[in-house]
Amino acid sequence: MPELPEVETTRRGLEPLVRGATIGSVVVRNRAMRQPVPRDLARILTGRRIDALERRGKYLLFRAGDGTLIVHLGMSGRLWVVTPGTAPATHDHFDLALDNGHVVRLRDPRRFGLVLWQRGDPLAHKLLRAIGPEPFSNAFNAEWLYRETRSRSGAIKNAIMDSHLVAGVGNIYASEALFRAGINPKLPARRLGPARCVALVETVRATLADAIAAGGSSLRDYVNSKGEAGYFQNNFSVYDRAGKPCLTCGTTIRSLVLGQRSTFYCPRCQAR
């Protein structure tokens, strides 16, 4: 469910509740995530202080002394805070009980998410090492996008969803950013000129920033760390709007499949 804005919304909600707290106990109810949850995670975490909650791409990083608890929410994950004693529901796989009275709980029905422990620098972990620039960093710029797309014959939408090119852009925001830039999602990436690279960097950032400001998008049951729904889904220009009129020109929004993912665009505003 979560793309970068939803993960960032979660991080911002949780950070003040967990920073500086000490982990009192850990409950793992189901270790079978995308990778198995480490068997000795409770032993490792208990008694540790959470120094900071950071984000890299769609990964949440609980910095704790000489290591980091890495959490990825996959397709259906949600991380929020409950009060001690709150009965776990089905798919509540993981709890972190803090000494400040908060219990951080992970729910992930599809279990495409991850819970990992990394000693030392978390960015050295194999899964994080290869991730491309953060979309709001200077490293993600038009020159980078231009260079990185020269050898790619595949669709531009697939390119910007590649976490090695830019971190955090998922299926929804890829369609939205391309709409804002007036770029057809099927356009071969290598055919994107310098000017359109400038435009796309700008709209990727603006789309993600607007979604974060709205508290993320609430598709299905996505809620933030306080259980509140985001409302960016009300601001979608094209995502999930096939058959409806383009809000800019009135042309019927179309959908197609690119890279096995549903894609939405306006055939007039994004003619090429």
Next chain:
DNA sequence: CGCCAGGCCTGCACGC
């Protein structure tokens, strides 16, 4: 019942 869903890794085929 079948189909679809917000992620992303792996393995394979292919071309330079």
Next chain:
DNA sequence: TGCGTGCAGGCCTGGC
């Protein structure tokens, strides 16, 4: 040969 790229498959459950 080695590397980058492109694609399919797989991991799971829930909702329509």
